[in-house]
Amino acid sequence: MNIIAQTEVGRETYLGIGSTGYAVFYLLVAITLAVFAYGVYRRFSRYTDGDDDPFARLDELPSRIVSAAKIVLSNEKQFNRDLYGGLMHSFILWGFLTLLIATTIIAVEQYGTELLFGIAFWQGDFYLAYQFMVDAMGLLFVVGIGMAIYRRYWVRNNRLWGRHTSSEDDIFIWTLFGLGVGGFLLEGLRIYITGMPEHEVVSFVGYGLALLFGAVGLPTTEAALSANYAATENLAFNAETLHWLSWWSHSLLALFFIAWIPYAKPFHMLSSFANVVVRDEKAGARLPNVPADLDATNAESIDDFTWKELLDQDACTKCGRCSSVCPAKASDRPLDPRDVILDLKKYREELDAGGEEQPIIADGGTSVINTETMESCMACMACMDACPVEIEHLQSFTRLNRQATDQGDISSSMQDVFQNVMQNGNTFGDSPRNRGDWTDDLEFDVTDAREEKVDYLWYVGDFPSYDERNKQVARSLATILKEADVSFGILFDDEKYDGNDIRRVGEEFLYVELAGHHVETWDDCEFDTIVCTDPHSYNTFKNEYPEVDFEEFADDPIMPFEYEEFWNDDGEIDVYHWTQAVEELVAEGNLELTGTELDYTVTYHDPCHLGRYNDEYEAPRELIKATGCTLDEMPRNRANAFCCGGGGGGLWMDFEEEPKPSEERIREALEDTDAGPDIEKFVVACPMCMTMYEDGRKTGGYEDEIEIVDVAELIIEAIGKADEASVEVAAD
Structure with a gap:
């Protein structure tokens, strides 16, 4: 192999690769792209088997894409509570994207501008700037992968390990490491065997490796020719041979990785971005409504889950951030939010491969998810807040809870709560007539909002109405509002439980019954603002009651209301937590x-x-x-x-x-x-x-x-x- 030293500012793309190798390479490229395309198609077509999502996920798509790109490229969620992890992921992401763009530029010139128009930009100042940027970002890429390897294998960060940790995690990280290091090794050999052109100093990593090859005396064919032609025939190991081996090793590894993307963990590079694009900004704070059709199922099969919930499963990177902040897991309850998402994914993939169906959720060990696992969830949304790829855990968890409730697989204590609410309108099982008794010890009368117009319609809530410790808080708040000289009133025995938490446990129809009662009662009152003692009430009135299609349920004889509109869908009625209302009163001098x-x-x-x-x-x-x-x-x-x-x-x-x-x-x-x-x-x-x-x-x-x-x-x-x-x- 006779390589002439390079003098022009540029480089030969296929250095040392003959016409046969060139043809074989592009045959492999075609096969790789076909395997990749088929895998992506199969992945995304699987989502169409999922149920329709009740929320608009693709509206204003251009702005969604721009917003998602900002979130992903800035790595803002990765930096959340984890500076090391944020830097690590940023280095990997930015480096990977730079190398991807670099490869694309080569392809565009090779088969676009040069082939079609005879124009080559892979030279001169562009080449110098390009090479410097690629080396800089490629180095960050390798450093990021090194940080990941250190954290995973040396430190053994606990949240990275679990029952779903598998060989695909190892293959993923070591393949990326091999691509990064192999690329620099290939670059260093190319610079070395082309005579170490001065302009290649911009490729500072590759140039440094080339200097190292020279320092250790790595032989080249050209040097051997100059010294002794006969010796060259016996020179089996030289820089050109090593370059040829490195080129093919690097290329085959890259092609393997591309083909593998849709079939394993690397798919998160696509699914995670898609998941961020279609996220619901109010996820968790509002839950999907169920249809009035009693034959509708929640989680009898994996295809009861919406396409977004299936996408959530594929977007999970096993990073364990959700697990590390979960208070249920920290208290040794049998819940790991990551495992629930990945258990559902594993079951779906086993079914698609011909596995046997089993209950999604039930008591005992024959189901995908155990009932006790979902009972452990506190619906605190810490998992969703920590997730860097916008997985909406609470949507899937509530679906599982609804299925368990439909099956009767709920704890006896929760059954008692449901019974109390159905019979008496409160979780204590106390008489509704006693709901306003806490006001008897005040030195003033509290207005009945059903009889008089008020500025603030105060929803007191179950605990401030019936629990002795919280009654003191209710009296304190009543005194504060009185002292501020604002007009406020309560509903007394027409107030019922707000329904927020029993909804998250899975009792949807009782929640709708409570919501219908309240909006119908409010419709007969005159007020400007709803003020809530309890943040749970505040959330459900503000974010969830306006989502209920009451007309769909109004004709049901079980539902004790005739309200047939969406309540407050225009946001005309303000809903406040009491701290917001009182903070305003303080700011205004009241x-x-x-x-x-x-x-x-x-x-x-x-x-x-x-x-x-x-x-x-x-x-x-x-x-x-x-x-x-x-x-x-x-x-x-x-x-x-x-x-x-x-x-x-x-x-x-x-x-x-x-x-x-x-x-x-x-x-x-x-x-x-x-x-x-x-x-x-x-x-x-x-x-x-x-x-x-x-x-x-x-x-x-x-x-x-x-x-x-x-x-x-x-x-x-x-x-x-x-x-x-x-x-x-x-x-x-």
């Missing part, structure tokens, strides 16, 4: 808080349904600060807050868990905040959180160390009305 009254050191727990669900973090904090308290933030706060354990029906279920989420959260307040044991009060803004943390304070042995208070109780103390709002009860 409620005087000078910020000098209290001097407690406190910490604050973000309720899931107020924070992650609805992105409201500041209103409660502003009110706490306005009372004069020193707010010391929890290490896990705002979107990263740790659930109290009460959501998704957890409030009514008994789990053998150690520690309880509530106990862990109080420990965090006392040990991990900057103030540590000097924290005097643990502040909440949710009746369910109040209940869970009062319980956790007792079971965790923290009764003498910290007090659980609501934001409203701090405000009442700050304005000097605590005596009017509080009533001593035996439970205290």
Whole structure:
């Protein structure tokens, strides 16, 4: 092989590859692309077997694509709580895309501009700039892969390992590493055997390798010819031979990887981007409605899942971010959100390969998902917030819960709750006539919103109406509204349970019945704004009631309402959590808080349904600060807050868990905040959180160390009305 030293600013694309090799290579390229195209077609055509998705996923597609590209290219979700992981993934993604673009440029010139128009841009200044960029980004690519290998195999990051970890994970990462390192090795050999042209110094990695080859005395055919022609005939190992072997090894590895993409983990490079494009911005905060048709199924078969839910399964990269933030998994409940998604995917793939059908969810070991696993979910949405590829776990989880409920596979405690709601309209099973009794101890009368026009229609909720500890919070809030001189009223015995959590447990029709009752009752009242004590009520009124097609259910004799419209679909009625409403009153001067009254050191727990669900973090904090308290933030706060354990029906279920989420959260307040044991009060803004943390304070042995208070109780103390709002009860 006689290679003449390169002098022009450019390079030969197929250096040392003869016409036969050229033909074989492009035959393999054609086969590879065909295998790739078939795999992609089969993957995406499988989604058409899934059910229709109830939400608009492809509207305004151009803007969706642009938004998704911004999210993906910026790697913003990868950086969330994980700087190392964000840098690692950024290096890999940006490097991979640069190398892909570089390869595309070669193909375009080889078979486009040069072949068709006789124009070559693979030379001169363009070539120099191109080579420098490719080397720089290629180096980042290799560094990123090295970081991934270090984290996976050396550090053995726990969230990267699980029962779905398999050889495909190893093949994926080592193939990428081989492509990156092999590309640089090939480049270094090319520079070395072409006489190390000066302009190739821009390929600084390849040039460095070429210098290394020279330093170790790697022989070349040209050098041997100059020194001794006869010796060349016996020179079996030289740079040209090594270059030929490297070229084919690199090419075959690249072709294998391209062909393999649709059939294994690399497919996430396509499915993840598609998943981000079709994401629902309100996912989790609103759930899909079920049809009024009683014959409709939820999860009897894998094809009951929507095409988006099937895409979710393929988009999962097994990164384990969802698992690492799941409070159920942290409490040793039998739930790992990653495993649920991947279990469903594995089952689908086994079915497609001719496997036997089995129940999707049931008690016992013969189903894909065990009922106890889904009962463990707190519906806190931490998994969805952490997921970098916008998997909507809660959509699939709710579908599984609905199927379990339809089958009767629910805990006896939840059956009791359903029965209480059906018979008495509340989760306590208490008489609806007693719902407004908490107002009897106030020094003023609370308006009946059914009889008088009010500015604020206050939905009090079950726990503030019936639970003795939360009644104190309700009286505090009533006193605050009275002190602010605003017009407010409640529905008394016409108020029922909001339905949020039983819906997430799977009881959809009872939820619709409750929603129909409320919107019909509200329709007969005059008010401007709905104010909720409970973030769970706030979420379902704001995001879910407007989605219900009441007309579809109005003719059903089981449904006790005749309302036949979409409620508040135009958003004309504002729905507030009480902290938002009161924060406005303070800002407008209706409620005087000078910020000098209290001097407690406190910490604050973000309720899931107020924070992650609805992105409201500041209103409660502003009110706490306005009372004069020193707010010391929890290490896990705002979107990263740790659930109290009460959501998704957890409030009514008994789990053998150690520690309880509530106990862990109080420990965090006392040990991990900057103030540590000097924290005097643990502040909440949710009746369910109040209940869970009062319980956790007792079971965790923290009764003498910290007090659980609501934001409203701090405000009442700050304005000097605590005596009017509080009533001593035996439970205290």
